[in-house]
Amino acid sequence: xxVEVRFSxxxxxxxVTAGIILGRAASIHDGKQAVQTQSYGPEAxxxxxxxxxxxxxxxxxxxxxLRPDIFVVMSGEAMQKYLRDLKKSSIVIYDSSLIKxxxxxxxxxxxxxxxxxxxxxxxxxxxxxILLGALTTITGVVxxxxxxxxxxxxxxxxxxxxxxxxxxxxxxxxERLVKS
Amino acid sequence: xxVEVRFSxxxxxxxVTAGIILGRAASIHDGKQAVQTQSYGPEAxxxxxxxxxxxxxxxxxxxxxLRPDIFVVMSGEAMQKYLRDLKKSSIVIYDSSLIKxxxxxxxxxxxxxxxxxxxxxxxxxxxxxILLGALTTITGVVxxxxxxxxxxxxxxxxxxxxxxxxxxxxxxxxERLVKS
Numbered sequence: 001x002x003v004e005v006r007f008s009x010x011x012x013x014x015x016v017t018a019g020i021i022l023g024r025a026a027s028i029h030d031g032k033q034a035v036q037t038q039s040y041g042p043e044a045x046x047x048x049x050x051x052x053x054x055x056x057x058x059x060x061x062x063x064x065x066l067r068p069d070i071f072v073v074m075s076g077e078a079m080q081k082y083l084r085d086l087k088k089s090s091i092v093i094y095d096s097s098l099i100k101x102x103x104x105x106x107x108x109x110x111x112x113x114x115x116x117x118x119x120x121x122x123x124x125x126x127x128x129x130i131l132l133g134a135l136t137t138i139t140g141v142v143x144x145x146x147x148x149x150x151x152x153x154x155x156x157x158x159x160x161x162x163x164x165x166x167x168x169x170x171x172x173x174x175e176r177l178v179k180s
Numbered sequence: 181x182x183v184e185v186r187f188s189x190x191x192x193x194x195x196v197t198a199g200i201i202l203g204r205a206a207s208i209h210d211g212k213q214a215v216q217t218q219s220y221g222p223e224a225x226x227x228x229x230x231x232x233x234x235x236x237x238x239x240x241x242x243x244x245x246l247r248p249d250i251f252v253v254m255s256g257e258a259m260q261k262y263l264r265d266l267k268k269s270s271i272v273i274y275d276s277s278l279i280k281x282x283x284x285x286x287x288x289x290x291x292x293x294x295x296x297x298x299x300x301x302x303x304x305x306x307x308x309x310i311l312l313g314a315l316t317t318i319t320g321v322v323x324x325x326x327x328x329x330x331x332x333x334x335x336x337x338x339x340x341x342x343x344x345x346x347x348x349x350x351x352x353x354x355e356r357l358v359k360s
Contacts, residue, residue, distance in 0.1 A: 027220030036218045037243060040207030063243055156336055
Protein backbone atom coordinates (compact mmCIF):
# COMPACT_ATOMS: atom_id res chain seq x y z
CA UNK A 1 0.00 0.00 0.00
CA UNK A 2 2.89 2.32 0.88
CA VAL A 3 5.73 2.71 -1.60
CA GLU A 4 8.92 4.56 -0.65
CA VAL A 5 11.01 6.03 -3.46
CA ARG A 6 14.39 7.72 -3.13
CA PHE A 7 16.27 9.62 -5.85
CA SER A 8 19.89 10.58 -5.37
CA UNK A 9 22.79 11.95 -7.37
CA UNK A 10 24.76 15.15 -7.52
CA UNK A 11 23.53 18.73 -7.93
CA UNK A 12 22.36 19.71 -11.40
CA UNK A 13 21.10 16.27 -12.44
CA UNK A 14 17.47 17.12 -11.80
CA UNK A 15 17.04 14.93 -8.72
CA VAL A 16 14.61 17.33 -7.04
CA THR A 17 12.64 17.77 -10.25
CA ALA A 18 12.36 13.99 -10.66
CA GLY A 19 10.83 13.69 -7.18
CA ILE A 20 8.36 16.48 -7.81
CA ILE A 21 7.27 14.97 -11.13
CA LEU A 22 6.74 11.52 -9.59
CA GLY A 23 4.76 13.04 -6.70
CA ARG A 24 2.50 14.90 -9.13
CA ALA A 25 2.03 11.87 -11.37
CA ALA A 26 0.98 9.65 -8.47
CA SER A 27 -1.30 12.18 -6.81
CA ILE A 28 -2.79 14.63 -9.26
CA HIS A 29 -3.00 12.21 -12.18
CA ASP A 30 -3.27 8.75 -10.60
CA GLY A 31 -5.46 9.77 -7.65
CA LYS A 32 -3.19 8.49 -4.88
CA GLN A 33 -1.72 10.30 -1.90
CA ALA A 34 1.88 11.42 -2.16
CA VAL A 35 4.37 13.34 -0.08
CA GLN A 36 7.55 14.57 -1.69
CA THR A 37 10.49 15.71 0.39
CA GLN A 38 13.94 17.22 0.05
CA SER A 39 16.18 16.95 3.08
CA TYR A 40 19.15 19.24 3.16
CA GLY A 41 21.68 18.41 5.79
CA PRO A 42 25.38 19.21 5.97
CA GLU A 43 25.89 16.86 3.00
CA ALA A 44 23.91 19.20 0.72
CA UNK A 45 26.89 21.55 0.69
CA UNK A 46 29.01 18.71 -0.72
CA UNK A 47 26.94 18.71 -3.89
CA UNK A 48 24.96 15.58 -3.05
CA UNK A 49 21.27 15.78 -3.87
CA UNK A 50 18.43 13.68 -2.49
CA UNK A 51 14.71 13.70 -3.08
CA UNK A 52 12.10 11.32 -1.74
CA UNK A 53 8.51 10.41 -2.49
CA UNK A 54 6.11 8.32 -0.45
CA UNK A 55 3.06 7.09 -2.34
CA UNK A 56 0.05 5.46 -0.74
CA UNK A 57 -3.64 4.79 -1.16
CA UNK A 58 -4.24 6.21 2.31
CA UNK A 59 -3.14 9.28 4.20
CA UNK A 60 0.61 9.37 4.74
CA UNK A 61 1.41 9.93 8.40
CA UNK A 62 5.15 9.45 8.21
CA UNK A 63 6.65 11.15 5.15
CA UNK A 64 10.26 10.06 5.48
CA UNK A 65 11.82 7.24 3.50
CA LEU A 66 13.64 4.72 5.67
CA ARG A 67 13.97 1.60 3.48
CA PRO A 68 13.30 2.52 -0.12
CA ASP A 69 11.28 0.12 -2.23
CA ILE A 70 12.63 1.95 -5.27
CA PHE A 71 16.01 3.69 -5.45
CA VAL A 72 16.94 5.77 -8.49
CA VAL A 73 20.59 6.68 -8.38
CA MET A 74 22.78 8.86 -10.58
CA SER A 75 26.21 8.88 -8.91
CA GLY A 76 28.58 6.33 -7.42
CA GLU A 77 28.85 8.42 -4.28
CA ALA A 78 25.08 8.34 -3.77
CA MET A 79 25.03 4.60 -4.42
CA GLN A 80 27.64 4.03 -1.72
CA LYS A 81 25.97 6.37 0.71
CA TYR A 82 22.50 4.85 0.56
CA LEU A 83 23.35 1.19 -0.13
CA ARG A 84 22.89 0.21 3.50
CA ASP A 85 19.25 1.41 3.49
CA LEU A 86 18.28 -1.03 0.72
CA LYS A 87 16.25 -4.17 1.23
CA LYS A 88 16.80 -7.40 -0.69
CA SER A 89 13.62 -6.59 -2.61
CA SER A 90 14.51 -2.93 -3.37
CA ILE A 91 14.45 -2.06 -7.05
CA VAL A 92 17.63 -0.15 -7.89
CA ILE A 93 17.44 1.81 -11.14
CA TYR A 94 20.89 3.25 -11.77
CA ASP A 95 22.50 5.34 -14.46
CA SER A 96 24.89 2.74 -15.82
CA SER A 97 26.71 5.30 -17.94
CA LEU A 98 27.89 6.97 -14.69
CA ILE A 99 27.97 4.01 -12.28
CA LYS A 100 29.90 1.01 -13.55
CA UNK A 101 29.48 -1.40 -10.62
CA UNK A 102 26.00 -2.88 -9.95
CA UNK A 103 24.71 -2.42 -6.40
CA UNK A 104 25.67 -5.07 -3.85
CA UNK A 105 22.06 -5.13 -2.53
CA UNK A 106 18.62 -5.00 -4.08
CA UNK A 107 17.57 -5.84 -7.64
CA UNK A 108 19.69 -3.97 -10.20
CA UNK A 109 18.20 -2.29 -13.27
CA UNK A 110 20.97 -0.59 -15.27
CA UNK A 111 19.81 2.25 -17.55
CA UNK A 112 22.53 4.24 -19.39
CA UNK A 113 20.43 7.38 -19.04
CA UNK A 114 23.06 10.09 -19.42
CA UNK A 115 24.56 8.36 -22.45
CA UNK A 116 21.14 7.92 -24.07
CA UNK A 117 20.20 11.52 -23.30
CA UNK A 118 23.35 12.74 -25.00
CA UNK A 119 23.22 10.39 -27.97
CA UNK A 120 19.47 10.41 -28.70
CA UNK A 121 18.53 13.96 -27.64
CA UNK A 122 21.80 15.86 -27.52
CA UNK A 123 21.14 17.07 -23.95
CA UNK A 124 22.33 15.23 -20.85
CA UNK A 125 19.90 17.29 -18.74
CA UNK A 126 17.01 14.97 -19.71
CA UNK A 127 18.70 11.87 -18.20
CA UNK A 128 16.43 12.26 -15.15
CA UNK A 129 13.36 12.04 -17.39
CA ILE A 130 14.68 8.88 -19.06
CA LEU A 131 15.04 7.35 -15.58
CA LEU A 132 11.47 8.38 -14.71
CA GLY A 133 10.30 6.58 -17.84
CA ALA A 134 12.22 3.44 -16.87
CA LEU A 135 10.85 3.65 -13.32
CA THR A 136 7.32 3.78 -14.73
CA THR A 137 7.55 0.60 -16.81
CA ILE A 138 9.76 -1.32 -14.36
CA THR A 139 7.72 -0.67 -11.22
CA GLY A 140 4.21 0.24 -12.37
CA VAL A 141 3.94 2.55 -9.35
CA VAL A 142 2.35 5.16 -11.62
CA UNK A 143 0.66 4.81 -14.99
CA UNK A 144 2.37 5.90 -18.21
CA UNK A 145 -0.38 8.43 -18.83
CA UNK A 146 0.00 9.99 -15.38
CA UNK A 147 3.77 10.20 -15.74
CA UNK A 148 3.56 11.78 -19.17
CA UNK A 149 1.11 14.43 -17.99
CA UNK A 150 3.25 15.21 -14.96
CA UNK A 151 6.40 15.53 -17.08
CA UNK A 152 4.78 17.80 -19.64
CA UNK A 153 3.33 20.18 -17.05
CA UNK A 154 6.58 20.36 -15.04
CA UNK A 155 9.26 21.06 -17.63
CA UNK A 156 10.08 24.55 -18.96
CA UNK A 157 7.88 25.77 -21.79
CA UNK A 158 9.38 24.98 -25.17
CA UNK A 159 11.10 21.77 -23.97
CA UNK A 160 8.00 19.55 -23.98
CA UNK A 161 8.84 17.58 -27.13
CA UNK A 162 12.40 16.87 -26.03
CA UNK A 163 11.21 15.68 -22.63
CA UNK A 164 8.44 13.56 -24.13
CA UNK A 165 11.00 11.85 -26.34
CA UNK A 166 13.27 11.25 -23.32
CA UNK A 167 10.35 9.79 -21.36
CA UNK A 168 9.50 7.37 -24.14
CA UNK A 169 13.14 6.25 -24.40
CA UNK A 170 12.88 5.52 -20.68
CA UNK A 171 9.61 3.59 -21.09
CA UNK A 172 11.31 1.36 -23.70
CA UNK A 173 14.47 0.86 -21.63
CA UNK A 174 12.36 -0.20 -18.67
CA GLU A 175 10.28 -2.60 -20.76
CA ARG A 176 13.43 -4.16 -22.19
CA LEU A 177 14.83 -4.75 -18.69
CA VAL A 178 11.62 -6.25 -17.35
CA LYS A 179 11.37 -8.67 -20.28
CA SER A 180 15.03 -9.71 -20.22
CA UNK B 181 15.46 26.68 17.12
CA UNK B 182 12.83 25.10 14.86
CA VAL B 183 10.98 27.30 12.39
CA GLU B 184 8.00 25.98 10.43
CA VAL B 185 7.10 27.71 7.18
CA ARG B 186 4.10 27.01 4.97
CA PHE B 187 3.45 28.39 1.48
CA SER B 188 0.04 28.03 -0.12
CA UNK B 189 -1.85 29.30 -3.11
CA UNK B 190 -3.16 27.91 -6.36
CA UNK B 191 -1.33 25.96 -9.06
CA UNK B 192 0.97 28.00 -11.31
CA UNK B 193 1.92 30.61 -8.71
CA UNK B 194 5.28 29.02 -7.96
CA UNK B 195 4.42 27.75 -4.48
CA VAL B 196 6.58 24.63 -4.80
CA THR B 197 9.48 26.64 -6.23
CA ALA B 198 9.26 29.10 -3.33
CA GLY B 199 9.60 26.27 -0.84
CA ILE B 200 12.57 24.76 -2.65
CA ILE B 201 14.34 28.12 -2.82
CA LEU B 202 13.83 28.79 0.89
CA GLY B 203 15.07 25.29 1.76
CA ARG B 204 18.22 25.80 -0.32
CA ALA B 205 18.85 29.28 1.10
CA ALA B 206 18.63 28.06 4.69
CA SER B 207 20.68 24.92 4.21
CA ILE B 208 23.21 25.23 1.43
CA HIS B 209 23.88 28.93 1.91
CA ASP B 210 23.12 29.62 5.59
CA GLY B 211 24.45 26.32 6.95
CA LYS B 212 21.28 25.20 8.74
CA GLN B 213 19.31 22.00 8.39
CA ALA B 214 16.16 22.12 6.28
CA VAL B 215 13.48 19.75 5.07
CA GLN B 216 11.18 20.82 2.30
CA THR B 217 7.96 18.97 1.59
CA GLN B 218 5.06 18.89 -0.82
CA SER B 219 2.01 16.98 0.30
CA TYR B 220 -0.46 16.06 -2.36
CA GLY B 221 -3.77 14.84 -1.09
CA PRO B 222 -7.17 14.81 -2.75
CA GLU B 223 -7.14 18.64 -2.56
CA ALA B 224 -4.22 18.79 -5.03
CA UNK B 225 -6.64 17.94 -7.80
CA UNK B 226 -8.66 21.01 -6.94
CA UNK B 227 -5.76 23.22 -7.97
CA UNK B 228 -4.62 24.10 -4.44
CA UNK B 229 -0.88 24.04 -3.93
CA UNK B 230 1.06 23.71 -0.68
CA UNK B 231 4.71 23.57 0.11
CA UNK B 232 6.40 23.45 3.51
CA UNK B 233 9.86 24.02 4.92
CA UNK B 234 11.17 23.21 8.38
CA UNK B 235 14.42 24.96 9.29
CA UNK B 236 16.51 24.14 12.33
CA UNK B 237 20.01 24.29 13.74
CA UNK B 238 19.75 20.60 14.58
CA UNK B 239 18.64 17.47 12.79
CA UNK B 240 14.96 17.58 11.87
CA UNK B 241 13.21 14.46 13.08
CA UNK B 242 9.68 15.48 12.24
CA UNK B 243 9.45 17.19 8.84
CA UNK B 244 5.76 18.10 8.80
CA UNK B 245 4.44 21.56 9.56
CA LEU B 246 1.66 21.57 12.15
CA ARG B 247 1.54 25.17 13.43
CA PRO B 248 3.39 27.43 11.01
CA ASP B 249 5.55 30.18 12.46
CA ILE B 250 5.48 31.77 9.02
CA PHE B 251 2.62 31.46 6.52
CA VAL B 252 2.99 32.84 2.99
CA VAL B 253 -0.33 32.79 1.24
CA MET B 254 -1.39 33.65 -2.30
CA SER B 255 -5.10 32.85 -2.48
CA GLY B 256 -8.17 33.50 -0.39
CA GLU B 257 -9.04 29.82 -0.53
CA ALA B 258 -5.66 28.86 0.94
CA MET B 259 -6.03 31.54 3.62
CA GLN B 260 -9.37 30.11 4.69
CA LYS B 261 -8.18 26.54 4.58
CA TYR B 262 -5.11 27.00 6.76
CA LEU B 263 -6.27 29.78 9.09
CA ARG B 264 -7.08 27.35 11.88
CA ASP B 265 -3.45 26.13 12.00
CA LEU B 266 -2.11 29.58 12.82
CA LYS B 267 -0.85 30.69 16.23
CA LYS B 268 -1.29 34.15 17.64
CA SER B 269 2.40 34.74 16.95
CA SER B 270 2.36 33.37 13.36
CA ILE B 271 3.66 35.80 10.77
CA VAL B 272 1.22 35.88 7.85
CA ILE B 273 2.68 37.32 4.65
CA TYR B 274 -0.15 37.54 2.15
CA ASP B 275 -0.52 38.73 -1.41
CA SER B 276 -2.77 41.72 -0.74
CA SER B 277 -3.46 42.23 -4.44
CA LEU B 278 -5.26 38.85 -4.44
CA ILE B 279 -6.54 38.64 -0.85
CA LYS B 280 -8.46 41.67 0.32
CA UNK B 281 -9.30 40.64 3.89
CA UNK B 282 -6.48 40.43 6.45
CA UNK B 283 -6.25 37.10 8.32
CA UNK B 284 -8.33 36.76 11.49
CA UNK B 285 -5.36 35.17 13.28
CA UNK B 286 -1.63 35.80 13.42
CA UNK B 287 0.31 38.95 12.55
CA UNK B 288 -0.64 40.26 9.11
CA UNK B 289 1.97 41.53 6.61
CA UNK B 290 0.23 42.57 3.38
CA UNK B 291 2.45 42.59 0.27
CA UNK B 292 0.75 43.35 -3.08
CA UNK B 293 3.13 40.90 -4.79
CA UNK B 294 1.20 40.07 -7.95
CA UNK B 295 0.42 43.74 -8.57
CA UNK B 296 4.06 44.76 -8.04
CA UNK B 297 5.28 41.92 -10.24
CA UNK B 298 3.02 43.09 -13.03
CA UNK B 299 3.67 46.81 -12.66
CA UNK B 300 7.41 46.78 -11.93
CA UNK B 301 8.55 43.74 -13.94
CA UNK B 302 5.73 43.06 -16.38
CA UNK B 303 5.46 39.40 -15.31
CA UNK B 304 3.11 38.16 -12.58
CA UNK B 305 5.11 34.90 -12.43
CA UNK B 306 7.74 36.55 -10.18
CA UNK B 307 5.21 37.38 -7.44
CA UNK B 308 6.49 34.37 -5.48
CA UNK B 309 10.03 35.80 -5.56
CA ILE B 310 8.78 39.16 -4.28
CA LEU B 311 7.15 37.31 -1.37
CA LEU B 312 10.41 35.45 -0.65
CA GLY B 313 12.17 38.82 -0.49
CA ALA B 314 9.59 40.15 1.95
CA LEU B 315 9.84 36.97 4.04
CA THR B 316 13.60 37.46 4.28
CA THR B 317 13.51 40.99 5.66
CA ILE B 318 10.38 40.50 7.81
CA THR B 319 11.46 37.29 9.52
CA GLY B 320 15.27 37.13 9.24
CA VAL B 321 14.96 33.33 9.03
CA VAL B 322 17.55 33.39 6.24
CA UNK B 323 20.10 36.03 5.28
CA UNK B 324 19.63 38.25 2.23
CA UNK B 325 22.81 36.86 0.70
CA UNK B 326 21.68 33.24 1.12
CA UNK B 327 18.26 34.03 -0.35
CA UNK B 328 19.74 35.83 -3.32
CA UNK B 329 22.11 32.96 -4.12
CA UNK B 330 19.31 30.41 -3.81
CA UNK B 331 17.02 32.43 -6.10
CA UNK B 332 19.68 32.94 -8.76
CA UNK B 333 20.63 29.27 -8.90
CA UNK B 334 17.03 28.04 -8.96
CA UNK B 335 15.39 30.14 -11.67
CA UNK B 336 15.57 29.33 -15.40
CA UNK B 337 18.67 30.55 -17.19
CA UNK B 338 18.14 33.95 -18.74
CA UNK B 339 15.66 35.10 -16.07
CA UNK B 340 18.23 35.90 -13.36
CA UNK B 341 18.06 39.70 -13.68
CA UNK B 342 14.28 39.80 -13.60
CA UNK B 343 14.19 37.57 -10.53
CA UNK B 344 16.91 39.55 -8.77
CA UNK B 345 14.89 42.71 -9.32
CA UNK B 346 11.78 40.99 -7.95
CA UNK B 347 13.69 39.81 -4.89
CA UNK B 348 14.94 43.30 -4.13
CA UNK B 349 11.42 44.72 -4.46
CA UNK B 350 10.43 42.12 -1.87
CA UNK B 351 13.32 43.04 0.44
CA UNK B 352 12.15 46.69 0.37
CA UNK B 353 8.50 45.81 0.89
CA UNK B 354 9.43 43.72 3.91
CA GLU B 355 11.61 46.46 5.37
CA ARG B 356 8.84 48.99 4.91
CA LEU B 357 6.38 46.76 6.80
CA VAL B 358 8.77 46.04 9.65
CA LYS B 359 9.47 49.73 10.15
CA SER B 360 5.86 50.85 9.93
